[in-house]
Amino acid sequence: MLDGTDPSSLIMLAAIALAAGAGGGILAGLLGVGGGIVIVPALYIALGLAGMDPALTMQVAVGTSLATIVFTSLSSGLGHYKRGAIDTGLLKLWAPSILVGVVIGAVLGGIVSGLILVMVFAAVAFLVALDMILRKPSEGVEPRNFSKPVWAVIGVFAGGVSAMMGIGGGTVCVPVLNFLGYDIRRAVGTSAAIGFIIGVPGALIYAATGFGQENLPPFSVGYVNLAAAVIIIPMTTIFAKVGVKIAHSIPPRALRLAFGCFLMLTSLRMVYDLLSAA
Secondary structure, eight states: OOOTTOHHHHHHHHHHHHHHHHHHHHHHHHHSSTTHHHHHHHHHHHHHHTTOOHHHHHHHHHHHHHHHHHHHHHHHHHHHHHTTOOOHHHHHHHHHHHHHHHHHHHHHHHHSOHHHHHHHHHHHHHHHHHHHHHOOOOTTOOOOOOOHHHHHHHHHHHHHHHHHHTOOSHHHHHHHHHHTTOOHHHHHHHHHHHHHHHHHHHHHHHHHHTTTOSSOOTTEETTEEHHHHHHHHHHHHHHHHHHHHHHTTSOHHHHHHHHHHHHHHHHHHHHHHHHHHO
16 A cells, blocks of 8 residues: 555655656657656556555546646647747647547546546557558648538547546647648647646646545645656656757657657557456
8 A cells, every 4th residue: 555654665656757757758849748658657557566556546647647747748839839840720729629628538537447547548549559650641741621610529539538548639639630631740749739738627627536535645636646746747847858859850750650659568558457457
């Protein structure tokens, strides 16, 4: 059982949070994913090793990740904005429907079984990884346009899945925008900004739905663990700038492969955990 008086469990949690913050920050700037694709599984593993109730582990990992994404997305989004890699028109069009999806996904994520969240995380990450690794985008394709209702449906889906997975939106938004003909760097930059829209309401809802829940780690407000967040936030904010520099200095194809490989590894780890729990 995770105990705030046990120095060894707290030290282990802090060490993993530091590593997750650095890795998540680099990926946030590099891939526009908000860092959650690293932070969620890292916290999931750390809390499990520290003896936390498995039924609550995923909710705490997701809620805490969303809280850190608020700050990570600001750092990486600003870096991409300075390089002209954010489509502000698309951001204004998409933001309202993404916000609706976040509210729906966060409410569901706070009340359903943690194993369902693991399944959602693993399945979506696996499908997106296959797309990013195997598909070869056509050169010189102009971005496609749709009616506002179509964009709204896509936005609700992206926001809902992102809130349930504890990620900043890049896992869903980057491949969708790239498939629709957007340059991979503009897709990454715009998705980094979308992370803020997902992180703020998502973290607040997870904090509210978990409020009063027993057997949570020390320093938790609902399903958001403040101790882990305080460690992760400065690390992701600092290292997001490193990721932005890398994203604008490597070939687009290499960027797609890096994105897909990280997602595939994450998905396989989650599948392993599901099989172990069966």
